Amino acid sequence: MTEPRTRVSRRIGAIAESATLKVDAKAKALKAAGRPIISYGAGEPDFPTPAHIVEAAVDAARDPKNHRYTPAAGLPELRQAIADKTARDSGWAVDASQVIVTNGGKQAVYQAFQTLIDDGDEVIVPAPYWTTYPEAIALAGGVMVDVFAGAETGYRVTVDQLEAARTPKTKALLFVSPSNPTGSVYDEAQTRAIGEWALEHGIWVISDEIYQNLTYDGQRALSIIEAVPALADQVVLVNGVAKTFAMTGWRVGWMVGPKDVIAAASNLQSHLSSNVSNVSQRAAIAALTGDQSVVDDMKVAFARRRTLMLDELARIPGFVSPAPGGAFYVYADVTGLLGREWGGQLISTSLELADYILEHADVAVVPGEAFGPSGYLRFSYALGDAELLEGIQRLQKLFA
Numbered sequence: 001m002t003e004p005r006t007r008v009s010r011r012i013g014a015i016a017e018s019a020t021l022k023v024d025a026k027a028k029a030l031k032a033a034g035r036p037i038i039s040y041g042a043g044e045p046d047f048p049t050p051a052h053i054v055e056a057a058v059d060a061a062r063d064p065k066n067h068r069y070t071p072a073a074g075l076p077e078l079r080q081a082i083a084d085k086t087a088r089d090s091g092w093a094v095d096a097s098q099v100i101v102t103n104g105g106k107q108a109v110y111q112a113f114q115t116l117i118d119d120g121d122e123v124i125v126p127a128p129y130w131t132t133y134p135e136a137i138a139l140a141g142g143v144m145v146d147v148f149a150g151a152e153t154g155y156r157v158t159v160d161q162l163e164a165a166r167t168p169k170t171k172a173l174l175f176v177s178p179s180n181p182t183g184s185v186y187d188e189a190q191t192r193a194i195g196e197w198a199l200e201h202g203i204w205v206i207s208d209e210i211y212q213n214l215t216y217d218g219q220r221a222l223s224i225i226e227a228v229p230a231l232a233d234q235v236v237l238v239n240g241v242a243k244t245f246a247m248t249g250w251r252v253g254w255m256v257g258p259k260d261v262i263a264a265a266s267n268l269q270s271h272l273s274s275n276v277s278n279v280s281q282r283a284a285i286a287a288l289t290g291d292q293s294v295v296d297d298m299k300v301a302f303a304r305r306r307t308l309m310l311d312e313l314a315r316i317p318g319f320v321s322p323a324p325g326g327a328f329y330v331y332a333d334v335t336g337l338l339g340r341e342w343g344g345q346l347i348s349t350s351l352e353l354a355d356y357i358l359e360h361a362d363v364a365v366v367p368g369e370a371f372g373p374s375g376y377l378r379f380s381y382a383l384g385d386a387e388l389l390e391g392i393q394r395l396q397k398l399f400a
């Protein structure tokens with residue numbers, strides 16, 4: 001007997017709404033209704049895009065050559081600027097033909113899995129993980145195998161854990177450093193060990209480097225391809241301008257990889273979305289080739305807020321927050337607060353705890369359930385210092 005048809009296809013019907021966007025939307029709705037909400041939910045810098053980048057876009061919008069279709073894989077000048085950036089920051093000398101410009105890093109993540117994964121292929125993903133990876137893997141017919149690392153290891157998996165998860169079906173490893181949601185950065189030895197393990201077993205590495213330029217305390221997020229150059233034929237880098245240049249709304253990301261993989265991904269993109277907005281691409285050229293000190297200015301603010309956040313969270317009993325090396329998130333282990341009554345209410349999960357915090361302190365945070373296991377809260381520190389402090393002070397009172 002054939003199964004009845006569903007209105008929405010099973011494949012698309014199975015996709016969950018982005019949990020982080022959901023928290024953000026709820027916080028914004030409550031704020032609009034007049035509640036004094038402080039939100040740590042946002043995954044984006046709160047700064048405006050630097051002026052010289054905006055100016056380049058304004059000029060581009062006035063130039064009729066940008067009013068037409070351009071090559072699906074990206075403007076040649078931008079592909080070259082990305083190749084130069086890859087050499088500069090990821091230590092990998094690539095040709096512009098190894099670059100494809102995508103509609104944000106998110107599309108690059110989606111296309112990387114679509115291009116590499118066949119039905120039943122397994123992809124190892126360190127948990128906690130960014131909420132988009134499981135959906136992008138499932139949409140490619142892949143099977144996500146998550147490997148969890150908790151606060152005690154700074155949320156970093158080991159080669160032994162990866163090896164325990166490896167099967168003959170393992171096709172790829174998702175590697176992300178600095179990580180969303182944990183902000184953790186793998187050190188050089190760890191990155192090299194993981195890269196060598198992947199090389200030895202012929203496992204592709206999809207390395208999400210979107211937070212690569214946002215690191216603190218003198219740490220550097222070494223690219224896995226710089227650590228293990230021999231991975232060049234089995235690596236795809238994913239990156240974009242969103243986080244580094246406060247350009248989340250401009251939608252410019254990219255994939256860098258072996259020529260055949262990039263050519264295949266370009267074929268996909270030529271039917272899916274064609275070229276990214278030329279105005280945004282011109283803005284991205286200005287971002288990548290212009291004055292990089294604008295990034296340093298934003299980093300100074302992030303570094304200050306990170307310290308403030310860690311110091312203040314440390315004063316709340318039950319919050320265990322490893323110092324994150326990068327991105328703009330603190331990932332607090334709150335397992336010590338669960339299974340207890342708060343305000344006369346039994347709270348067993350971080351989802352319930354996040355709801356309780358929103359209800360009773362007007363503070364929005366993203367529960368661990370959005371990124372894997374329960375027991376954690378993600379705080380973004382991409383908000384103003386005064387607000388940031390006030391929100392944590394509200395939590396200090398709530399859990400006093």
Ligand SMILES: Cc1ncc(COP(=O)(O)O)c(C=O)c1O
Nearest residue numbers: 043104105106130180210240242
């Ligand atoms: C880990 C990670 N990768 C990729 C992205 C994609 O960023 P965008 O699509 O805005 O370029 C994000 C955004 O939140 C992210 O956190």
